[in-house]
Amino acid sequence: MDLAALPTLDPAALFQLDGPASGKRIVVAMSGGVDSSVVAALAAQSGAEVIGVTLQLYDTGGVAARKGACCAGDDIRDARAVADRLGIQHYVIDHESAFREEVVEQFADEYLAGRTPIPCIRCNMGPKFTDLFRMAREFGADCLATGHYVRRVIGPAGPELHRARDPARDQSYFLYATTEAQLAYLRFPLGGLPKPQVRALAESAGLRTAAKPDSQDICFVPDGDYARIVEAVRPEGVRPGAIVHVETGAVLGRHDGVIHFTVGQRRGLEIGGQPEPLYVVGIDAVAAEVRVGPRRLLAVSAAQVIETNRIGPLPDAPLLAKVRSLAKPVPVTLEGPLGDGASTTIRFAAPEYGVAPGQAAVLYAGDRVVGGGWIAATES
Known part of the structure; x- marks a missing residue:
């Protein structure tokens, strides 16, 4: 493939490499979608050695794949085809058993307990980051790059996690549990780009995923029918x-x-x-x-948040919180420690509606992700 066909971007800036890209090794998490395909293409353009890794998360076992999903069937074939076109190494790792246990079964158990789970965060906390992080280290990579729309910004205390430039694409809510050690190693080269530019990059590179529809948030739920998945996984619990x-x-x-x-x-x-x-x-x-x-x-004045994570120092600036992925951030105060798995309480400046146990509360200082945790209970 003629990598010169890609519009000029500064790979050193996109991947935040320490020194020239030549002689570096980048592992790219390739889901088979357009975003991770473009990350792989940009990494290859940089001159670094690039290795694509795809996790096979599900195919069988009572969990049905569908169009618009990721990490199964056609998506693995698309990732392999993109890697072949780019001339990079590509590995498929079978993680179906771990994904079912850590994500799908916990999803079912949460619903049966009357909570509203977010399996995408569990997946990022487990297979997508923890396991990919380990694999990338085993490959001797200088960094692990993903197609998430967030930004890694170097602040006074080290790398920070920030919202994407394009608010419509921002995925920072789903990545609040990223640890500081992981953030030091991770790269998010698409965080400053709008989605139309990403698709244009894919098209200019001749990638088969250029016009592929975006994946759905909950990849293993066919047609949004959560109940069917729970009944298949835990039929005795309904x-x-x-x-x-x-x-x-x-x-x-x-x-x-x-x-x-x-x-x-x-x-x-x-x-x-x-x-x-x-x-x-x-x-x-x-x-x-x-x-x-x-x-x-439904009005809630405060929420108890458990298993918290903190990224970087707590700011002097006012905190904002999102209690649903599509919710508008609202002012809150923090009552108690944040991070290292501690429990804390967030108190809303004004009544907040529809706060559901099982969802995540994610804290921001401006665009910076401070951390967050799981909502365990609420106060009226």
Whole structure:
């Protein structure tokens, strides 16, 4: 492939290499999508030795792949084809068993416990970073590069994790658990680029993934049907129960399992004829009870956050928190330690709605990711 066909970008700046790229070795995590394909192409353009690694995360075992997923079937073939076109080494590592145990089964268990999980963060904490980090070290690589839309910025205390330049593509929420040791080794060359430019780079390089649709956040959930996955993985755990008005105690209906519900949900309750709109305000998995009420009962003043991680020093500046991946960051204060797995409390400056146990609370100082943890409980 003629790498000169790629528009000129500064590889040293993109990959933050210490010195010339020649003589360096870059391992690229290749999912088979356009983003990681472009990272591999840019790495090859730099003059460094490039090794592509693809994790086979699932294909069988009750988890169905689909179009728009990643790390299975067609995506592995696409990654291999891109590597062949670039003339780089490519390895496929079977991690299906670890992915099922660490991500899919935990996803099912969280839903059965009445929480709303985020498997993408679990995947980044496990197979995608921990295992790829180890493999890259074994290859003797100078860094591990991925196609995530975040930025690695060198600050006064060392590497920092920042939001992507393109807010519509930012993936920093899903990477809050990145450790400082990992961040020292990781590179995110797409964090300063808009997606249209990334696709243009793929097209100019003649990569077969140039027009490939973006992967979905939860790659192993066919058609967004979470319940079907939970039922396939933990069929013995699904129990029917009652839908109860949290204020009156009245039983308003029945359900086929708490796995079908999440805090803040309004649609799909099938309890028509109520004087006001009702939302899921709580889930009691032990009693198999879905509790509903008016929207005002969703207001939360604080959240307990567990298993926290901190990236860099805590700032003097005000903190912002995102409690859902698509939520707007809101002002908070921190009550307790952050990092090293400690539990803490974040207190919202104004009532926050739809805060669901099982989701992540991610803390920011401006564009910098300070850290975060899992939401365990909330305060009204």
